[in-house]
Amino acid sequence: MRIGVPREIKSHEYRVGLTPGSVRELVHHGHKVLVETQAGAGIGCTDAAYRAAGAEIAADAAEVFAAAELVVKVKEPQTVEFALLRPGQILFTYLHLAPDPAQTRALVESGVSAVAYETVTDANGRLPLLAPMSEVAGRMSIQVGAHCLEKEQGGSGVLLGGVPGVAPAKVVVLGGGVVGSNATRMAVGLGARVVVLDRSLSRLAQIDELLLNTVETAYATMDNIEHHVLEADLLIGAVLVPGASAPRLVGRELVGAMRPGSVVVDVAIDQGGCIATSRPTTHAAPTYLEQGVVHYCVTNMPGAVARTSAFALNNATLPFVLALADKGLVRALSDDPHFRAGLNVHHGAVTHAAVARDLGYAPVAPETALSSP
Secondary structure, eight states: OEEEEOOOOSTTOOOOSSOHHHHHHHHHTTOEEEEETTTTGGGTOOHHHHHHHTOEEESSHHHHHHHOSEEEOSSOOOHHHHTTOOTTOEEEEOOOOTTOHHHHHHHHHHTOEEEEGGGOOOTTSOOTTTHHHHHHHHHHHHHHHHHHTSGGGTSOOOOTTOBTTBOOOEEEEEOOSHHHHHHHHHHHHTTOEEEEEESOHHHHHHHHHHTTTOSEEEEOOHHHHHHHHHHOSEEEEOOOOTTSOOOOOBOHHHHHTSOTTOEEEEGGGGGTOSBTTOOOBBTTBOEEEETTEEEEOBTTGGGGGHHHHHHHHHHHHHHHHHHHHHHOHHHHHHHOHHHHTTEEEETTEEOOHHHHHHHTOOOOOHHHHHHOO
């Protein structure tokens, strides 16, 4: 199969869909890989390294998209890339379609088969291709949140861990999944007072056991959310409904009642955000002040630590890229129902139920779509 890797063009996105090591594996399997020049520069991987791994180097993205049967990216295609997609092509990347009707419409009209990293599942119901970036984003959320609390960043001037005689900051984490648990670990490590809210009692028990009673856990009722958000110095939005728009757990009035200079880091912004005052930002302009609260809502947080993120992502995605390349789309997805859950759009049909529901499309089951000529 002919596999293409374009350079990422989203603002301050330095990751790359395939590292040289991944390219070498694909070439070893008999596939041809075309990499846009400088695609790996942001993680220290030169064109020479890709050539040594067996790739060909393309002059621009148009050449990559024109030649590739399978396009492997990191982030969703940008507006200028929509016109480069074509019927029958496979696109494998993060998509986050539910809050993005324009992208969904473009994919439907292109005739492409779009497989989203974030909705591929495993036998335990987890999201193995989202998990590594969720780990990165969860850990980063505390790092950037602590920075935003600094006075010159607009924050309240609170040190996350405090000092002897001065209380530490209160960190409130909405959601105890991969993002939330990693954020919690980092916050505890820095000496903050941490509260985690979730609607899964078993998950709260796991966090309590893992962190040896160093955090407070609370069931995520409206009362509990309101109580803890009002006391938060740093609020982390870490909720996820796979494929669907994130639920809005914190309203505008509640944000307005937080202490001035408090900080919100909404990691759920890829799926629309779980806080009413959140709106997408970029690494070029990561924060804004609203209701007296500093908001950090960057949609590609792991791009800031691109080398760590790209290699972690490739560790997870490579087996799936190999399956697509070795077997083709229909067989690869038919053989693996968990991989099939990643199919979001196929030949003009929306095949993920949550995306179809949120955006008003008539859903077509992946099995049905794949069986169509």
